Amino acid sequence: MIIYGYNSTAIATEQLVNITCPNCETKGEVYAFILRRHAHVFWIPLFPIGKIGVAQCQHCKSEFKKKQMPEDMKRAYQNVKSDARGPIWQFAGLGIIAVIAGAIYVNGIIKDGQNEDFIHAPLKGDVYECKTSNGYFTTLLVDGVNGDSVFVFENNYETNKKNWAQWN
Ligand SMILES: [Zn+2]
Structure with missing residues (x-):
């Protein structure tokens, strides 16, 4: 209420x-x-x-x-x-609404920054969110890094929603 x-x-x-x-x-x-x-x-x-x-x-x-x-x-x-x-x-x-909106915005910037850090230095266990060529989202789990190669598990599921993480 x-x-x-x-x-x-x-x-x-x-x-x-x-x-x-x-x-x-x-x-x-x-x-x-x-x-x-x-x-x-x-x-x-x-x-x-x-x-x-x-x-x-x-x-x-x-x-x-x-x-x-x-x-x-x-x-x-x-x-x-x-x-x-x-x-x-x-x-x-x-004022409170403005502060909350500002916090959400800043949080988004920080998250974007984290994604960038992941891409520059992939580590085992990292999960990337990817947009596939047909416009759907999927995720890649990093299994290992060897030199300039990154081994990933591809998620078997694709979704049109973000934040889907179901590993097989
Ligand atoms: Zn009077």
Whole structure:
């Protein structure tokens, strides 16, 4: 079972100094609260998916959603919202994916390098993966090395998949 969804985190709280509360007429007591939502998988934040927020008067505790705000409050709120930057950890999941992808890539390079080492210095017991002329894969097992000759057992099976190793 994969648990996923979204969470939000508070990223800005700012006093809207010039704004008067339309409910109690108090000036400078309205605050903008901005949150940034992020998608998560197993509670690991994956990436941000937008900002949400609300304005609240600290005097009368009235809350104003964006569409309820008078024009001046909405402008001040939007300024706070567009300036608010979320924390980088909301990208943690993407970072983890990038690290894993990078590790797989590096591992592939190392494996390629090992194959090259084998070819330059074949030893008894080495196994080569070969692509046969008809496009199938097979493997060769090194039995012995004598001067410039390498004696191999050929796998009796060919496959169209890599990583097949069945010796007869
Ligand atoms: Zn108020």
